[in-house]
Amino acid sequence: MNKNKVILVLEDELPLLDAIKSKLAKSGFEVVTARSIEQAKNHIQDVENIDAIWLDHYLLGKENGLDFVAWCKINNDKCDRIPIFVVSNTASPEKVQSYLKFGVEKYYIKAEKRLEEIISDIKSSLFIE
């Protein structure tokens, strides 16, 4: 582990975003945040070596997480291989199915998961990779 892993966090709620960012930093990640798809897209373009994406479903702006995943996986060779971890409060199986179909790594329900758990999962999947 020479370099810190870079993780892009997409979350629209500020308090949550701060908590995530803080915990991730404490866990040894470099965190890039975005509150809208647009911002995320920009980050993708700008930041070279994003290792993982933490994605919420509902975001600022018209597009939601699913759109982002679609954009990522379909016609963007920059980020189509970046593992995506969806952390959202909406739990409808259709959404989950849709995300999983696109090939996200995992889907978590925010309210039911501890930060630690999510982060340890991300870590292990990154290291396995």
Add this chain to the structure above:
Amino acid sequence: MKIKQKFSLFFSLQLIIMMIVVGLVIIFLSSQVSRSEIIAHLQTTVESRTHHIETYFEQSIERLKMLTSRTKLRELLKNYNQSQGLIDKESMKGIIQDAKMTAADLDQILIIGLDGRVITSTDEDLIGYDFSNQDFFIVGKQTEGVYLLQKPSGEFRIFVFGPLDLNNQLLGVGVMLINLDELDGIISDRTGLGETGEVIVAFYDTNGVRRYPSPRLFESRAIDQSQESVGTALPMKEALKGNHQTFEDILDYRNVRVMAASSYVKIAHLGVVAKMDRSEALAGVNRVGEYFIFISFIFIIIFYFLNYFLSSKLVKPIEILRRGIRIVEGGNLDYKVAIDSQDEIGQLSRSFDQMTQSIKKAYDEVELKVQDQTQQIKESKIELENQQKALLNILEDVEKEKINSESLAKDLEKFKLAVDNASDHIVITDQDGTILYANKGMEKITGFKIKEVLGKKVGSKATWGGLMDSDFYKKMWNTISVKKQVFIGELKNHRKNGVQYETSASISPILNQNGKVVFFVGIERDITKEKEVDRAKTEFVSLASHQLRTPLSSINWYTEMLLAGDAGKINKEQKSYLEEVYKGNKRMVDLVNSLLNVSRLDLGTFIVEPELTDIPPLAISVIDELKPMIAKKQLKVTQQYDKNLPKINVDPKLLRVVFQNLLSNAVKYTPEQGSVVVELHLIKPGQAVGKEKIKVGSLAIIVSDTGFGIPKDQQDKIFVKLFRADNVREKDTEGTGLGLYIVKSIVTQSGGKVWFDSVEDKGTKFYVVIPLSGMKKKEGTKTIG
């Protein structure tokens, strides 16, 4: 003709024929015999007569000899011859007259001198007659002899002559003339000659003419008629030839057929013939024949009647049989002829009886069959009558129907009106989907006019369809046209103005009698608003959950970080407070989840996706989730699952929720070291679960605990939203009060039942029964979970 007569006639005929044959034979033989006998007899007779005559003649010669041997006579003759003395003549006359007296038949005695002249005679007529050229004189000079001759007067006499000689000196010839009486007597001895038989004697006279001196049966005395009769009379010819012959069939002097035997008296050159008329000769035969015929006749008649009588006996059984047959013919099939005898008639009668029996049997069978048939016919007749009645009824009904159909037509009008004006979009197409009819609802919903769509294909962009993908339409077409089933689904269509809308469609094929699709009826309901509402609800819930969960997540994570010491070390008190905060937050999250589920249940927007689910693993995984708490409270959890539980068509997510709630309740509300029993049973129809009898085959889930129980006065509220009983609230356990409401809603939705038994501080037993038919698929927008 009757048999009896036939018999009699037959046998009589036989007899007659036999008799005839026999008769003929007899007659033939007897005639043969007769003839030979008669011939023999005639022969015997003729010989006998001949012999008799010969004897007589010989006797006569002896008589002559006695005379001619008288010495006196001869001396006298000698003297006469010398002297011609009268006294000698007279003395000689005296002697011959004496001699004549000795015999009745001595007619005359003559003494003829050497010159042939009669010297002396007993009668005056022939004295001096010259017999010198007569045979008898000539022969008489030599020896004795007998001739039958005629006196010059014409009378026939037997001339017995012989020489008178003395000392070998011929002196003269002595002649005795014997009358024919004796001869006649001999000849006319008709013994054995029957009626027509006679003996005739004949001789050749000096002129060579045959003479018949004897009395003849058929003509007057021969002497009167000595001339030969007409005819050659062969027998006599032969007789005079000296032939002893027999003649079986010859004509006599009368030209009558006779049988004859000829003989010859040599001495006198007499032919003797014994003859008998053939008719008489054979008369015996004829008589035999006649007798025979007569007897035969009598015999035949007797025989005929005898036969008649006897054949009666024979024929009687036939008569009995015949009568029997008549009786049976007359219809009495029970009558038995039953002739006892062992002969053919008896057998025939028995066979006949058997036949009668068979006929009777057959007749009876036929009777039965006929009865049967008659019965059937009766029944058929009744049936026909009934059918007729039924037909009449039908006709009446048809009349009624006619009236009905008229009113039906009116009703139909009403229905058409109803359909026309229904708010739903109703369309009828042919089997190819060409629109034949559309109602006003279609106009309202799609914006197309009826005129515009008639004749067009449904599902095309030209009308309101064509927005779904081709697979969808293919599946729909397959269901309605190939599988010929009703298709129910949701479509997106577009109005004439292009605006899209959603419908809930039900498309039904209409089949004809051969099962071929002839029409489709499509009914669509514009569910755009509903959908929108649904979506809105879903969105609301979604959003609500999101909005509610976000702050909760925030609290969750920050508390987490604080507890983890990410903001600095915390003391015990701080830790415990923070833990309380964390716990409280958790409860909120649970509550929010439950509320969301409840709201979905209430809103009916949840999805039911049944799949064949193996139940025990589901229960086991839920128990696993609770393992931390179970371990912490040291609870004994027993699992009793029926072996071979079938998989059931349930939505595993929903069933999981049921298990989660029941099990978490059991674990939560049981004090430490208590026990929880989880049972899964297959229930047969009619079996009881607890106190409830279950009608259909079902799955029973029983969760029992030794927990706090539910107070009796609060048991009725247990399933109420947010309700928590006092006893558990006192005990400070956590709970939303929504769990059982959710369980009840899910179970009821699945067609099942949930109930419980509970005693406070003893324990609770919850029963959930779900029918094996499982949950029905439900379209919705959200899952419960």
